Amino acid sequence: MDVRRLETFVAVARSTTLAEAADRLGCARSTVTGHLQGLERDLGASLVERGGSVNRLTGAGTRFLEYATDILDKLAQAQAAVAAAAEDGGGRLNLGATASLCTYRLPGFLRTLHRLMPHLDAQVVVGSVPELREQVGRGELSAALVNSATVPAARPSAVAPDDRAAGEDDRRPLWTDRVALVGAPEQVARPRRLLVTAPGCVYRDLAERQALPRLGRVQVQQVGSVDGVTSSVLAGMGVGVVPAVAVGPHLRSRRLVELPLPALPPVVTELIWNAEVTPPHVIPHLRRLRPPQPHPPAVPRPSPSARSKGGRRLRRSPVGVVASTGGDAVRT
Structure with a gap:
């Protein structure tokens, strides 16, 4: 089974439209459609409902999403383990965080990193947002969790090394907190x-x-x-x-x-990193981090007469898979 097709399907499941999925993947919409159709042929089942204005998974698609996500996670862990073994260790990530994030976001984030990279040695220092951004830019820190009232705009890449800031490829917004x-x-x-x-x-x-x-x-x-x-x-x-x-x-x-x-x-928390000092096998994991999706609205419980149809019990299946980190969640 083609890994690229699995990645495309997961992107489709987590996007509103095929165009949005294509934008996430950095490819043409026709490529997304081709990957999806090829995967459906391999599985012998339709995964996404056709004809709607938004992406909706079929029952088979909802079921397969769990396995597709698990396969990609296991593959990423295998790649990290091989890279770590080649480096004679799990690698070290010097991570910064603001004092407020150490209180209510850092523990869950570290659990996610440990789930994805069990052998990674993450060492944390505390600082203010300006200090952390400067330390990441200078390469004194590999990465940092920083928060601000608005998402900071990416700076041009043509800057001096000491003034280097995180661009679109080396930062990920993770949470928006009320x-x-x-x-x-x-x-x-x-x-x-x-x-x-x-x-x-x-x-x-x-x-x-x-x-x-x-x-x-x-x-x-x-x-x-x-x-x-x-x-x-x-x-x-x-x-x-x-x-x-x-x-x-x-x-x-x-x-x-x-x-x-x-x-x-609201306050937005993002992860920024310096690709020049972050262990190479860690960067693909950081790039896969995504904000948790909001929970769908609660569905009213059906009346007894509506709980079954044709002798079969009706049930609602989830359509998203979130990497849980205790009370927090980061989608990968």
Whole structure:
């Protein structure tokens, strides 16, 4: 079975249209169609419904997606293992991350790396976004997880080595997180203190530029990290700007509530790397990382009379496969 056809099918399954899949793969739409038809001939089954404006998998396609993804993952792991063995080891990835991402995104990301490359030695250092970008550009770090209120535009490739920035081929946006201004229930009516993270943190910038003008006259107090803001807010010291994913349980339990103010801009987290210092066998894995897809809307439970048809029980199958990393997920 042709690996390129498997890659094309997975891209089609994760794209809205064939044109989008072709764009992801960097090939013509006719090539996508040819690969898909060839795979269907090999399997003797239709994998994608024909005639629709968006890509929809057939039952056979949904079933095969799980196996196709697993085959590609196993192949990538085999390639990495062979490359690592040739290098007499798994290789080392010097990885940077912001303090806020170490709190709620780094553990899941490291689990994904370990699943894909079990022998990789990933060493993590913490820094601000400007520091991490400069260190990756200079080759002091192989890669870094950085976050910002907007996705930074790619810089031209014709720059000096010391000013080198991640381009389209050496960065991947991974998460888009909703931002919340939260406080204990007794604090949100009349907040007197805005609790902020350290300078250089995207949540500090959002607090000062977006939240502070909306709160009026309040005292600004630095409490360090996202964890520090969360703990201080829970203690009733004031209100703070944090990623909603970091305080989800507290919001659901009503220990914290959101202030009724206009929504704050979301924060995008991306992985950037320097291809000149990143182990060659690691780069293909990094390029395959993709943002997790949103879950489809919940389907109402059918009534007893509609649960079966012609004596067969009806059930809904998932159409996506996500590489789970605990509470986080990165699609590969």
